[in-house]
Amino acid sequence: QAPAADLIESGGDVRARLSDNASARAQYEALLELMDSFEGTDWARRRATAQRKIGGTYEHQGSMDTAMLWYMRALDTLAALDSNAVALERARLLSDLGWLYFRRNELEPARQELEAALVLTTALDAHELAAQIHNRIGGLAWAQGDLATAHHYVEQRLINTQQAGDLAGQASAYNNLGIIAETQGRQDDALAYSQQALAISEQIGNLREAAIAANTSGMALYNAGQPEQARGWFAQAHERATAVRDTYFGMVALLNMSRALARLGRWEETERTVRQSQFIAAQMNLPIVQLAGQTVLAEAALDKGDLEAAVREYHTAHALAADESEEYARFLRVGARIAHARGDVQECERRLGEAESLFDQLQNVPELERTRALRTTLGPPCACSKEHA
Incomplete structure (x- = not known):
């Protein structure tokens, strides 16, 4: 038996x-x-x-x-x-x-669940599993904006995996350190960490970690103002995720690619890529990703001067915006741009302030800087109707 x-x-x-x-x-x-x-x-x-x-x-x-x-x-x-x-x-x-x-x-x-798992592994001296849980708690702390705690747990994971000679674990830890650095606005460090993760992942043939590393490299370059190079890395991330049938991460790579395409002014490709990510998100019951896609489309419409389309996409996003997350803050920022385009300075300022506060709470430095910069780049409001979105 x-x-x-x-x-x-x-x-x-x-x-x-x-x-x-x-x-x-x-x-x-x-x-x-x-x-x-x-x-x-x-x-x-x-x-x-x-x-x-x-x-x-x-x-x-x-x-x-x-x-x-x-x-x-x-x-x-x-x-x-x-x-x-x-x-x-x-x-x-x-x-x-x-x-x-x-x-x-x-x-x-x-x-x-993760804290309960860590209590059990600590009592059992299960070091390899504890390293995995440290990494996951670090990821959770990152999502909640507690980057100091996130860095502590992930660094502990890296030490554990280096001591154990666990290359897959090291790749995962370097990837998470890269994501934390990217969120903190340390794009050079983010790129260095993600490239370390990529080198190890390719050495051991781990395409899933290689996909994450490619995505983080793309985010670092996108934040550094290099959308074309970023788009290439997001395409690699999607290709690797697809190769290992990781539907979730393939969707994330598509969403990020749509942001780079929008920055490049490639509107048709932007919409096509957003719709691909949203189709997957709907199948996976992930409204936050659907919200993110709608926000990209609304912002792209504003960038090409189509206020009517921006309002339409924004109203679709509004039905999905039920959670105070990074994506919700992006949604608020787009709403501020729409209010500004309609001449409603007060509503624009309110939404910008809420977005700024949320990005600050989440310690997302690149998005916080973009939100603050928007105050100076918007210019005088439109003198048209003050009806807001």
Whole structure:
């Protein structure tokens, strides 16, 4: 029994590392079927592991709701078992569940699950898993604007992975350090970190981390005023994410590419790329990405002088704007530009102030600087109607 189960599971793991999620899932499902009649705590733990891994294949393909169902199924399996006997698997599951919440932009449940996972791993001295959780908590802190905490956790992850000789972990840590530096406005550092991550990722053949590194390189160049070079890196990020069937990150790369295309004045390509990202976001039930795309389209319409189209795209975005995030702050900033174009100075100032406050709270230096610069670049307001969007 055990050798057959080991063989099937290892086959699934190999396919998962190659990002062949459908084949990996078939192996894990076969493993579940094999173990269905096996009794005992260890077999039940292994059933939970297989359920978690099936959830992971769905998550990597962008099927977040289905992934959540499998993670919850694994939690139910573990709930009936002695907690000490399955503590390590519970920690792995809570870590993956927390990261899924993060990717769905549900930050408070993400924090709860990741902190619970870290408590378990600390008690177990599970250093490799603890390094992964440090990295994920760092990512969560970054999303909440606590960049000092984010840097602390990610740097701890880098130290742990260097000590263990874990190249994949080092690539991930360098990627996150690059993202933090980019948010802080340290674009040279962001580019250096992302290039380190890219070199390691290509050395070990990890296309997913290479995609993240390419995207961060693109963001650093975009923020440095080099949209054409940025567009090239975003295209590479999308290509690599597509190669490993990472639907979520492919969508992120498309969204960022649309921003670079808009900066270049390539309007038709901008709209086409935004619509691609929004189609994926709708399938994944990610309204925040749909909001981001609408904001890009509204801003592009303003840049080419089409106020009517800008208002239309902005009103579509308004129905999606229910969350005080970085994307919501961008939405507010576009609203300020529309109000200015309509001659409503008071409404323009209100929305600019809200956007500025939110970017400041999130410690997003490049976007904060763009928002402040807008005050000086807008010029005198239009003398037309003061009806605002």
